[in-house]
Amino acid sequence: MGAPVNWPARIAWLVFALYFAYALSHLQLTPARFIAGLDFGYKFLAKLFPPDFQRWELLLKGLKESLEIAILASVLGLIISLPVSLLAARNLMPAWVTWPARMLMVVCRSFHPVIIAILFVKAVGFGALAGILALTVASLGFLGKLFTEAIEEISLKQVEAVRATGAPFMSVIAFGVAPQVFSRFIGFASYELDSNLRNSTMVGIVGAGGIGGTLFAAFQRFDYDFVCAIILSIIGMIIVGEVLTHVVKKVFRA
Amino acid sequence: MSQTDTAVIDREWKRYALGERIARFVVYLALVAAVVLSIRTVEVIPDFILDAPEQIADLLRRMWPPDVASYPQEIHAALLDSLHIATVGTVLGVMMALPFGFLAARNVTPWAWLNWLARLVLISTRSINTLVFALFFVAVFGPGALAGTLAIAFHSIGFVGRLFSEALENTSPGPIEALRAAGAPGASVISFGYWPQVSPAFWSLVLFRWDINVRESIVLGLVGAGGVGMALDNALNLFQWNRVAMVLLAILGVVIAAEVAVTYIRKKII
Structure with missing residues (x-):
């Protein structure tokens, strides 16, 4: 074949292959260790089944708390990220306003929700409040970014038309900006609810409420058939959540 | 009227x-x-x-000022470990995701039961959080980077596989039918018919997943699966808040650097 050889790409691949080999040996990821674990893994899987749903009340309580954390954090995150994303939109605001708003969102987005949850557990104590605050911060990071991008992509013609009538700032937002981004916002918000639902089942690992605490405790007690029951219920809840957000997106054509 | x-x-x-x-x-x-x-x-x-x-x-x-002196001592190496875990985990995850992506795409695999089976694997790996996988693998392989890498790899299967199969389903059937009509074997149909059409989407989703995995690899240490999370956990348990602040600053730097790198590479290759 006559295709010219792409030397920079070849060198980049070679460098990556060398790095990959180095990383494998540095992390001591050897096939021998993997195979040694497999046998134990098989026994472990055998212990997981059949799942034990006997303590279903505890399970249901955890799931309910996770759901509450996810809903409240999404709503709070939505309420906070609407004004922040307006401030961060470069086509509506001057640079000295957009930079601080953008920095805030980058910081919120950079940390995993579980790490934020640790800090809130230390600050406000164990329980659902820490989880709600942690996921609110995480939502602000992601929703803020998506909202800002959506606002920056709008057509400015309508905004100028509303401005030309002498409308005050809030009316420009309500009639010039909001109708253009509404359905995309619904899509992003339901995506965020979905993602908060996933994370709200995990913040409990560090004591921030929800089913994660029950899961972690069961793991530490080697109560593996209960672990299996918890994981299966989490998967069930996440799939139901995914179906529901799909329905909402369809209703709003987002 | x-x-x-x-x-x-x-x-x-x-x-x-x-x-x-x-x-x-x-x-x-x-x-x-x-x-x-x-x-x-x-x-x-x-x-x-x-x-x-x-x-x-x-x-x-309590966190101010950050304990800068602790960075070279214990944070730097752990941070690099997290990056290695993210990269190796992403590569392994993509390698495992590709076959399931092909099996889940209805236009590549014509058997409905195989589509559903592959989709079940993709949904379940996506629904089990990285931390849960990490707990599993720590129990099976013991604490350390191996557990973390496998946790990242397994959780990535669902994400990469699903988006890859969607990209495959959106390909235009023209070139593929032309290749089939010419009598090309299955491997050639994939490498000359499907691959050129999906490769931009593929590289961009691999980069995107790597970016996510960098963030995820950082928390893995909290359950003993290696990386900088262990340094964070130690500092937290000892209430060394200045050191916690330094770890958080280091994480912030790495995550932002990863995002910048991904944006740069994406522009270069796509």
């Missing part, structure tokens, strides 16, 4: 049909009901909410 002619014109214009408005109303109602129910039943102590700003300010005061 008679009265009846203008009646049709004078009717009020509505943006959405009745059914749509009812559906939207039901969604709003359900949302409000869910929020009200959550507020009323969630177990939050009101005193803690009032106290929160003061407690957070106190925490920040």
Whole structure:
């Protein structure tokens, strides 16, 4: 074949292959260790089944708390990220306003929700409040970014038309900006609810409420058939959540 | 004009049909009901909410200034370990995801039961959080980077596989039919028919996943699966807040650098 050889790409691949080999040996990821674990893994899987749903009340309580954390954090995150994303939109605001708003969102987005949850557990104590605050911060990071991008992509013609009538700032937002981004916002918000639902089942690992605490405790007690029951219920809840957000997106054509 | 002619014109214009408005109303109602129910039943102590700003300010005061001296001692190596875990985990995850992506795409694999089986694998690996996988693998392989890498790899299967199969399903059938008509074997159909059409989407989703995995690899240490999370956990357990602040700053730097790198590479290759 006559295709010219792409030397920079070849060198980049070679460098990556060398790095990959180095990383494998540095992390001591050897096939021998993997195979040694497999046998134990098989026994472990055998212990997981059949799942034990006997303590279903505890399970249901955890799931309910996770759901509450996810809903409240999404709503709070939505309420906070609407004004922040307006401030961060470069086509509506001057640079000295957009930079601080953008920095805030980058910081919120950079940390995993579980790490934020640790800090809130230390600050406000164990329980659902820490989880709600942690996921609110995480939502602000992601929703803020998506909202800002959506606002920056709008057509400015309508905004100028509303401005030309002498409308005050809030009316420009309500009639010039909001109708253009509404359905995309619904899509992003339901995506965020979905993602908060996933994370709200995990913040409990560090004591921030929800089913994660029950899961972690069961793991530490080697109560593996209960672990299996918890994981299966989490998967069930996440799939139901995914179906529901799909329905909402369809209703709003987002 | 008679009265009846203008009646049709004078009717009020509505943006959405009745059914749509009812559906939207039901969604709003359900949302409000869910929020009200959550507020009323969630177990939050009101005193803690009032106290929160003061407690957070106190925490920040304890964190300042960050313990810069601890960075070269114990944070730097652990941070690099996290990056290695993210990269190796992403590569392994992509390698495992590709076959399931092909099996889940209806236009590549014509057997419906195989599509569903592959999709089941993709959904379940996506629904089990990285931390849960990490707990599993720590129990099986012991604490350390191996558990973390496998956790990252397994959780990535669902994400990469699903998006890859969607990209495959969106390919144009023209070149593929042409290759089949010419009698090309299956491997050639994939490498000359499907691959050129999906490769931009593939590289961009691999980069995107790597970016996510960098963030995920950082928390893995909390359950003993290696990386900088272990340094964070140690500092937290000893209440060394200045050191915690340094770890957080280091994480912030790495995550932002990873995002910048991904944006740069994406521009270069796509």
